[in-house]
Amino acid sequence: MDGLAAMAAADEHHRYEMTSDGQVMISPIGDPAVAAVVSRLAMSLLRAYGSERVVVHLGIDFAEGGVRVPDISLWxxxxxxSRAGYVGTEGLRLIAEVRQGSDPVGWLDRGAVYAAAGVPSYWVIDQGDTKVAHRHLLDAGGTYRPHPSGPVPIDRLLATAPNTD
Incomplete structure (x- = not known):
């Protein structure tokens, strides 16, 4: 874990993550369109929840699930x-990630990692053709289920005070 933290600290242009089996994933921080959506969503969440609760690109130690650096986290x-400068999951309420195009390696296991850690809400913002937010809520069995109101257009989500429920 210290090695991963050292690599990440030395390279501000990439995101360094580790899967549960120790595989290191290195990806660019994001293109301008993704960065713009992350910024807009972060500003919306900051207005609703305050600067002490919303964090962008924070390395989170999911213990058995590895280390992830989601676009936005709400606490x-x-x-x-905690370990090697990463934070644990205590108090983590929401993870929001913006994607564009096809899923990179490791994307598909993210929801399972977050659910196993008990993160109550997980949003996937699709910046591709559909431009919608797929919001998921953790059920009593520890599995994410789609939000009852279904996907929300990004512009509508960003125009209102986001509710994580």
Whole structure:
């Protein structure tokens, strides 16, 4: 874990993550269209929840699930660093990730990792052709289910105060 943290600290242009089996994934931070959506969503969440609860591109240690760096995370309180400078999952309420195009390696297991950690809400913002937010809520059995109101157009989500429920 210290090696991963050192690589990430030395390279501000890439995201360094680790899967549960120790595979390191290196990907660019994102293109301008993705960065713009992340910025707009972060501003919307900041207005609704405050600067002590919303964090962009924070390395999160999911223990058995590896290390992930989601685009945006929402917390009960500002998280504290744990192993190798990454934060644990205590108080984590929402993870939101923006994707464009096909899923990169490791994308498909993210929801399972977040669900196993008990993250109550997981949003996937599709910046591709559909331009919608797929919101998922954790059920009592520990599985994500689609939000009852279905996918939401990105512009509508960003025009309102986001509710994580």
């Amino acid at each position: 009960d309180h500002l998280p504290r660093a």
